[in-house]
Amino acid sequence: MSKVKVAFTLNDQEISLLVQPGERLLDTIRDRLNLTGTKEGCGVGECGACTVMLDGQAVNSCLVLTAQVDGREVRTVEGLGGEEEVDKLQQAFIDHQAVQCGFCTPGMLMSARALLNDTSSPTREDIKTALDGNLCRCTGYKQIVEAVEAAAEAEGAD
């Protein structure tokens, strides 16, 4: 089977690579590009651990073929924040103890980032809806929702 040449923007960097036609974006990110922040939980769209942003929208990278992102923009958890400082959301997750084992965290952050880029002052309901597709087995969600609220406020204050 021949490989497919794909070019896209990953975390603000132009990249071009050859992939298998049936290769999932999740595998390209983790195995080819060694960006292991993005996690695989279920592999079938149910858990959200693999969430990345595609053209600004939260998507499950386990359900996207890498060849489908040709010409588009992908952001993973490694692309949050700047070179030196963490994203406000990441800081809020730390401050609110919204991380326990941490497996769901990258996905949570990406869903929350997509929400905040879309809506500057989300309600608690908005936040819960945006995180509906992200499962957490540890925290009980409360701290996560609070962290997102805090980050939204912090960003609003800027």
Add this chain to the structure above:
Amino acid sequence: MENSRRNASGRPKASGSDFEAEQENIQELGREVPVGSADYLAPKSLKKALEYRSRYGYKAVVIAGGTDIMVDYFERLSEVSSWLDLTKIQDLKEIKFGPEKIRLGSMVTHRKLATDSRIRENLPLLAESASEVGAWQIQSRGTLGGNIVTSSPAGDALAPLLAYQARFILGSVSGQREVAAEDFFTGPKENVMTQEELLIEVVIPTPREGTLSRWKKVGKRKAMIISSLTMALLLELDDKDEITAARAAYGAVAPRPIRATELEVYLTGRKLTEISAGKAGELAAQEISPITDIRGTVDFRCQVTRDITEQALLGFQQE
């Protein structure tokens, strides 16, 4: 370990030396082909896509948002010898509002349907159902066309499409045909589309102003759940509050999405205030032919159908 070294030395980058080495390797191993080779067809035009469809038929697996097909092929993606990806066809992502008809491209996503203000205004059943599909990640990718072609009796868009009397435009190299939503679905995950065809567009007669409608999805919990039952109810009233047209569509209560015609006959020609909501609920429950499965028993589905239909009509009467 390479990974921990990377993490320790700051933000991981996608272009480490490993990556470049690996890429060289691949170029030696694989034949370099652009997106659009026989294994991965990603045409920009519909015309080209239809040509591929005619040439490859079922041998090329059509992928839109991938939220159904990637699950179908979970852990056996390598078995797919060829993909036909519709992502690059811009024409299929368009929504056109006309005075008579609203045309939705098959690649319009649930997220678009849920958030577009004109869809929310004109086609609230479709906007609301889209906003309850899976979760955000699924809505961002999942398309209207994918929902239709999958033809799961539990597909959330299907009852609204029946209630709106949608028509589907199917295309092939030899031309187009139009199929009413009601005639499209033939059984669980079965429809009338052939391997030569693609779903191009969904055409919906623009609902008249003042049309009343109710969408209801029943599932075990709010998010990420396959529906146990869906209902899309729509009434057109004249200025004397008489029901001039009624359409009641249900999903996941029969092998394919259905309309409760007896209920529609009962409602049509009556004044809204004279309707017995209880009787309407009974009629709906009699018309469905559900099965017992993990998402609910026959009794449960009949009872719920009766209750949500009754509540919807009581709701209309109070408005």
